[in-house]
Amino acid sequence: MVKYAELDLVFQALCDPTRRALVEQLTLGPASVSELAAPLPMSLPAVHQHLKVLERSALVRSEKVGRVRTCRLELTMLDTVQDWIDARRATWERRLGRLDTYLAALPPETPASINQEKEQV
Amino acid sequence: MVKYAELDLVFQALCDPTRRALVEQLTLGPASVSELAAPLPMSLPAVHQHLKVLERSALVRSEKVGRVRTCRLELTMLDTVQDWIDARRATWERRLGRLDTYLAALPPETPASINQEKEQV
DNA sequence: CGCATACTTAACCATGTGCTTAACTATGTG
DNA sequence: CACATAGTTAAGCACATGGTTAAGTATGCG
Known part of the structure; x- marks a missing residue:
């Protein structure tokens, strides 16, 4: 039921601001490696490595035509995050729902003990 | 407009399966440190460190009463993730919307060039 | 007081991460 | 062919991460 190993890779990919910037850029449309690297304050190999992390997480897919690699966003993985x-x-x-019915079923004479009982459901 | 530094901490907190397990456990209700540690295949200090990461990300809040620290989930940060x-x-x-109107405005005589034009919008 | 309980801190270690620079590999262009 | 372009790979380095064991600190109980 819980085969969420892919989530490790997606969350880890998104925890770096540079990689989130890359994702944000790619929501505007596909781009080459150097186009993606241009606005970033780091070397091209650094960006290349970030892109590898994004590809490993399946957030980004890319293909090379001639000497240009074009990167595209893959939204499927954001769905997986959202599902989690x-x-x-x-x-x-559901827990809060059970809490409500539990509190509703309580005798109304014990208002002072609500805060303690509340969290034990 | 983009002050999403907190996202670093949240995504980083969630990229570890142990910490996601802790979060899942805490959706069922508050728990003490040893209760959280009991089912996990690691030492108590290790769990303690994971909890510190979760607290740093504001996904978990905790308070100590007597010698027991009770941890609770804080859903606000999941909202922040969802917002992003x-x-x-x-x-x-929005990009795909613009793409549609662009394609609709195209003369219908060039069906073979659609795949090339498509991604340049 | 004496002792167990429930953390908490410290020190250490192996690996992983996020850069760097330098060098290498295509692939287009004149 | 010569040369620029666009990546790619490799090596190295500083620091972060995720675990360990050992020792320390409150707190509650008989």
């Missing part, structure tokens, strides 16, 4: 977040939120909300 | 993802998707969709 949604699943956590779902569990969280 | 939504923003990327929005740019992406």
Whole structure:
């Protein structure tokens, strides 16, 4: 049920501001390696390595034509991230739902103990 | 406009499977450090360090009462992640929208050149 | 007080990450 | 062919990460 090893790679890819900048640039459309590197304050090999991390995470796909490599964004992996977040939120909300019914079923004579009971559900 | 330095910490916190497991556990409700550590195949100090990473990212908040530290999940940061993802998707969709209107405005006599023109928008 | 419990801190170690510069490999162009 | 262009690879370096064990600090209980 939990084969979320790919999430390691996606989250790790996105935890670096340079790589998020690359992703943001690629949402505007495909670009070559040097086009992507141009605005960034680092060497071309550095950008190349960041792109490898992004490709490893499947956030970016690329193909080389002639001597130019064109990189494109792959949104599928952002869906995977969103699915994980949604699943956590779902569990969280379900817990709060059970909490409400539990509190509603309580005798209303113990208002002072609510804060303690609340978190034990 | 882009003060997303917090995203570094959140994505970095979530890129480790142990820490995601901790987050998943905490969606079920608050827990102490040893409760969180019990099912994990590592020492207590290791878990303690993971929790520090999660707290640094603001995904987890904790308070110590007596000698027990109780950890709770903080969903706000998941919203921040989701906002970033939504923003990327929005740019992406807007680009595809422009692409559609551009293609619709094209003279229909050049079907073979579509694949080339497509990505230059 | 004496001892267990629940962390917490410190020191250490192996690997991984994010750069750098230098050198190498195509691939177009005049 | 000569030369520029666009990547790519390799080596090295500083620092971060994820674990370990050992020792230290409160706190609660009999």
